[in-house]
Amino acid sequence: MIKTFSSRSGRLSETNKFYLYKKSKCIFSEKKLITCKQKVLDVGFGDSESFCKDVLENDDFFFFGAEPYKKGFSRAVEFFEKNNIENMILFNGDVRDLLEKVKFSFDFIRIHFPDPWPKKKHMKRRLVTKEFLIYLSNKLSNNGLIQIITDSQNYQDHLKEEIKLQNKLSLSIKLFPVTFTESSFYKKALIKENKIKEFVLEKSS
Numbered sequence: 756m757i758k759t760f761s762s763r764s765g766r767l768s769e770t771n772k773f774y775l776y777k778k779s780k781c782i783f784s785e786k787k788l789i790t791c792k793q794k795v796l797d798v799g800f801g802d803s804e805s806f807c808k809d810v811l812e813n814d815d816f817f818f819f820g821a822e823p824y825k826k827g828f829s830r831a832v833e834f835f836e837k838n839n840i841e842n843m844i845l846f847n848g849d850v851r852d853l854l855e856k857v858k859f860s861f862d863f864i865r866i867h868f869p870d871p872w873p874k875k876k877h878m879k880r881r882l883v884t885k886e887f888l889i890y891l892s893n894k895l896s897n898n899g900l901i902q903i904i905t906d907s908q909n910y911q912d913h914l915k916e917e918i919k920l921q922n923k924l925s926l927s928i929k930l931f932p933v934t935f936t937e938s939s940f941y942k943k944a945l946i947k948e949n950k951i952k953e954f955v956l957e958k959s960s
């Protein structure tokens with residue numbers, strides 16, 4: 756499996772380390788049964804700041820967040836522990852490893868600002884490929900939606916190509932119902948005046 760993220764762990768404070776290793780109830784386990792609410796998967800929630808706000812603001816949904824970046828992950832655990840959160844499960848690692856373990860399907864999957872890997876020699880590290888889209892389609896409920904947001908023109912072109920190369924998912928005009936606050940990547944894109952594009956995908960009929 757090609758690695759799609761950098762190995763940065765960020766400088767971990769003692770508090771970060773405490774929450775990173777805490778046996779918190781929010782840590783993913785195959786034994787946990789989640790029966791209620793619509794399930795959302797957030798792929799790569801980064802520093803977790805906007806993700807945590809979204810979890811609070813969308814309490815009709817149950818969020819699963821996968822992030823290998825240890826500092827962001829530990830901050831999300833801290834948020835869970837301090838705020839009496841009931842709609843969040845976290846996985847510290849590659850989302851593809853999480854998807855191998857889950858037995859259910861997700862109603863909504865979102866990928867905000869996937870690492871662009873703009874250099875030609877790194878392009879193979881991009882997470883969203885036709886293979887990944889096909890794989891995600893098997894983990895998506897029948898009426899489910901996938902949202903991908905990026906400000907990288909290069910990645911937008913790449914996505915259009917990868918979407919064309921498979922037939923399990925198609926572009927949708929439906930509204931992705933989970934709201935989101937501006938993340939640091941979103942804000943950076945606004946400052947750079949980059950065009951932020953949203954792709955919404957549904958299962959092909």
Ligand SMILES: C[S@@+](CC[C@H](N)C(=O)[O-])C[C@H]1O[C@@H](n2cnc3c(N)ncnc32)[C@H](O)[C@@H]1O
Pocket residue numbers: 759760761798799800801802805821822823824848849850851866867868869870871882938939940941
């Ligand atoms: C550019 S950041 C965007 C973070 C966040 N979504 C946002 O909008 O601020 C991309 C994130 O995706 C994560 N990522 C990359 N590959 C991943 C994978 N295979 N599984 C889970 N997360 C991944 C990276 O660690 C990084 O934190």
